[in-house]
Amino acid sequence: IRHFQRTEVYEAEEYFSVGQKGSSAMPHKRNPVLSENITGLCRVLRSFVTPALENVALWHERDISHSSVERFILPDAFITADFMLMRLTNLIDKLLVYPENMMKNLNLTGGLxxxxxxxxxxxxxxxxxxxxxxxxxxxxxxxxxxxQNG
Known part of the structure; x- marks a missing residue:
């Protein structure tokens, strides 16, 4: 979605409400804020993988060193994932798609x-x-x- 919303692609875009502000530097630009937010939260979610993998190695027939990590990452991971899915669902429900621009962009390559x-x-x-x-x-x-030669 972030790529499709770029000015030179413009095949789809997030819903942009009246009065909503876009780019602070380019007032004409509509930033894909929901997509960018989801992308950022993906980084947070992926950051839980390392401690989860480190929990595999336990001492002395399974000590409880994993417990504190799981109590932290599991709720946060599920709450974050749930929030991201709700945000993505809302984004898709209101997504504006421009099939004419998709066809125009496909035709730019002459069938390549x-x-x-x-x-x-x-x-x-x-x-x-x-x-x-x-x-x-x-x-x-x-x-x-x-x-290229016209």
Missing amino acids: VFSGRVLLELPFKGISREEAYKIVQRNAMKVWADL
Whole structure:
């Protein structure tokens, strides 16, 4: 969503209410604040992995050194994950999607997005994978050059 909302992509964006402020430096810009918040919270959630893994090694037939860690990370991890899921659900419910821009962006490459599919099909026509790659790459590079030259 964060990438799709970029000005030069603009395929989807978070709902932006009337009066909501965007970028402090660029007033025209609508920051994907919910997506950015979820991304930041993912870092916090992932930070619980290290202490959880360190809990695996216990002394003397399972001491209780793991208990204090679990009492801390488990509630915080579940509460954080729940908050993130609620925020994501709300974001998706109100997500604005622009299929016309998606199609426009796909068409910018003159069909090059399908080169992988063509590469997969050619061996079924009796062409070796190596030869198929050369054929597809040669033609894709020609299309790319034509696109660059207008």
